[in-house]
Amino acid sequence: MAKTSYKVPTSINRSFLDHEITLSKGGWSAKPAPVKKLLFFCGGVLALLWVTTSTFIADASPVVITLFVLWGLAVIIYFGGITKTKELRAMTVPALLAYVPAKARHVYTRRNSDPSDFYSIVGIDGIDEDGRIHFSDGGEGQIYLIVGSASYLLFDEDRNGILDRVDAFWRKVDTTCEWVTITTKEPQRIYHQVANLEKRNQALQIRDPDLVELQNEQYDILTRHVGGKFTSIHQYLLLKGKSADALRRGHTVLQAEVEGSALMIKEATVLDRDEAESMLRVFYHGVDDEVAPRTASLSR
Known part of the structure; x- marks a missing residue:
C-alpha cells in the first residue's frame, strides 16, 4: 500500500561526527546539530581565544581586539554552517581555492589545445x-x-x-x-510527423503545384516551428x-x-x-x- 508521506532515508555512509544531537528543548538551539558542527564551533572558539591572548593581537588596542573577535566569530559561524548535503562549509574551501585560478575556470576545446582538461570533465x-x-x-x-x-x-x-x-x-x-x-x-520530436508527410508525398499521384506547395508549407511548419521553437x-x-x-x-x-x-x-x-x-x-x-x-x- 502506498505511503501517505515519504522522506529521504538516512545515508549508511555516516560516521560518529554525522550524528545529530539536540542541546535544548526550546529556543534557537532546539534544532538538531551534528557533532562535527559542535566540535568545529568549540575548536574555533578555543583557537580564537588563543590567538587573541597569546599572539601579537593581544598587544593591540581594545578596539582592534574587539573587531578581530567579532570577525573571528563571524568566520566560525559561517564556515561551521551545514550545507544542504549535510557537510560543513569549511569542507568546500579546498574546492574553492582550486577554482580560484582563471585556468581552472576555463577549458579550451580548440583542435590544438590539450584535451586532458576536457577529458577530465567528460569522463x-x-x-x-x-x-x-x-x-x-x-x-x-x-x-x-x-x-x-x-x-x-x-x-x-x-x-x-x-x-x-x-x-x-x-x-x-x-x-x-x-x-x-x-x-x-x-x-x-517530429520524426513520425515528417515520415508521415513524406509517405503522403510519395503516394501523391497527381503532382499538382498547389498540392506540392501545401506539403512544402506543412514541412516548413514542422521543421522550423514545431520542431525548432x-x-x-x-x-x-x-x-x-x-x-x-x-x-x-x-x-x-x-x-x-x-x-x-x-x-x-x-x-x-x-x-x-x-x-x-x-x-x-x-x-x-x-x-x-x-x-x-x-x-x-x-x-x-
Whole structure:
C-alpha cells in the first residue's frame, strides 16, 4: 500500500561526527546539530581565544581586539554552517581555492589545445555504434529514451498503484549498476510527423503545384516551428554498470519492468551513438551556442 508521506532515508555512509544531537528543548538551539558542527564551533572558539591572548593581537588596542573577535566569530559561524548535503562549509574551501585560478575556470576545446582538461570533465572514452558508452573509470553505460505514466490527472487508485510499483522496483535493483534519470527541455520530436508527410508525398499521384506547395508549407511548419521553437520535456535513463555484466543485468531488470507493467515505465527506447551524442551534447555546449537554451537536470 502506498505511503501517505515519504522522506529521504538516512545515508549508511555516516560516521560518529554525522550524528545529530539536540542541546535544548526550546529556543534557537532546539534544532538538531551534528557533532562535527559542535566540535568545529568549540575548536574555533578555543583557537580564537588563543590567538587573541597569546599572539601579537593581544598587544593591540581594545578596539582592534574587539573587531578581530567579532570577525573571528563571524568566520566560525559561517564556515561551521551545514550545507544542504549535510557537510560543513569549511569542507568546500579546498574546492574553492582550486577554482580560484582563471585556468581552472576555463577549458579550451580548440583542435590544438590539450584535451586532458576536457577529458577530465567528460569522463567518456568513446561511444559504440549501438550507443554503448565506455567511461574512463572502466564502467559501461547505455542511454534510453523513456516515457512514464505520471500525471496530475491520475486517479487515487492509479497513483497508489504507481507508487507501489516504483517502491517494489527499487527494492530489487542491483547496486552494481547506477540508474541516472536525465530530464531535458528540448524541441519537440517530429520524426513520425515528417515520415508521415513524406509517405503522403510519395503516394501523391497527381503532382499538382498547389498540392506540392501545401506539403512544402506543412514541412516548413514542422521543421522550423514545431520542431525548432516549441520545446517539451523529455526524460532519459542512463544505466551505468561497473562492468559489462553489471550493465547487462541492469538492462534485464529494465526490460522486465517495461514488459511486465506500464505503471512505472511505459516505453524505453535504446539510443544509438548519434542520438546519445545529441542528448549528451546539451551538458557540454557553451552558453553562446545555439543549442544552449535547452536545459537539463539530473537525478539519481
